[in-house]
Amino acid sequence: MSVLLAAASGDLPKLGKAIAFGVGVGLGAVGAGIGIGNIFGSMIQAVARQPELRGELTGIQWLGFALTEAVVFYALLGGLLAYVLV
């Protein structure tokens, strides 16, 4: 919403910051999305080939999921810092 407000009032620096924040976090989400897809895809393949390993693999799967997912939040946090501080 602040993007539209800034555009309406001609506040260009604020507009630019808002767009940069959105694009930055979006790109971070792209990377993490691909990574999480890879993890769950590999998990499905692994369990389909060797169902008896499911128990051991679940822990590794969730660890990988959380480590990958955190990447978005680094992007989000960095973006927020840049948005607030600059």
Place this chain on the structure above:
Amino acid sequence: MTALLNAIVLAANTDNFHPQDEFDLPAWISIHVGPLDLSVNKAVVYLWIGGLATILFCVWIMRFGLSLTPSRRQTTGEALYDAVQSQIVETSLPSRAISTWFPYVASLFFFIWILNLIGFIPLPISNDTFHIAGLKVPTWGIYAATANLSVTLALALITFLATHEEGIRHNGVRGYFRSWIPAGVPKSLLPLIVPLEVISQFMRLISLSVRLFANMLAGHMLILVMIGLIFIFSSYAIAVIAIPAAIAVYIFEVAIVVTIQAFVFALLSAIYIGGAVEPEH
């Protein structure tokens, strides 16, 4: 198109919607000891409730009325214990460190798990008040103590200190710090490798705390923003989309994120401590 844009801008202009206010922490009881600010605020109250709930839950589930023909409560307790033991501790801690660090890792898991869960129960603990029948009542809101960097950083610091203390105790100062450097690195590369390894030790501290903090913050923000869309557009028609979306995010958070984050925090703590006790070379 322009008319629509103008309408949106007007709608946004007239309403004051600040979801981030949910994370403001004004002091309720001001306590200052020298340079330290020990004031009681919303996060502190949530921490008290979380600590109390963790103790009561664990005592209730495992500490009395145990028998050879287990009740449902005892079965649940044993399943939880077994999950922590087989999934977190045995896969990451070397056998000689298990008896020392199992209690810490398990408490960490249950404490963070219950703190996260409490964060999704609406409680009348809030900075705002509203009047009902002449009484001033705090508004009901969702807030998690773990959506506060100070809380998660404190937890990560305990792990960080424990890691190095255990590393030095088991391997000696020389042996432990030497184990940071990968084996077989040529001497000429050392000035490059050593700073990197030192930085990576501190990055663990940041990643451990920021992961939990940002996950919980983003989860709460998403729910607040989804519901806030109704107020931003000041139209009830939006509620048809916004409320189901908010409920979907809520279910995702409670069903998956809450447990996964507690699990990962405990597992990474165990991996770091285990790695310091028994370096690979």
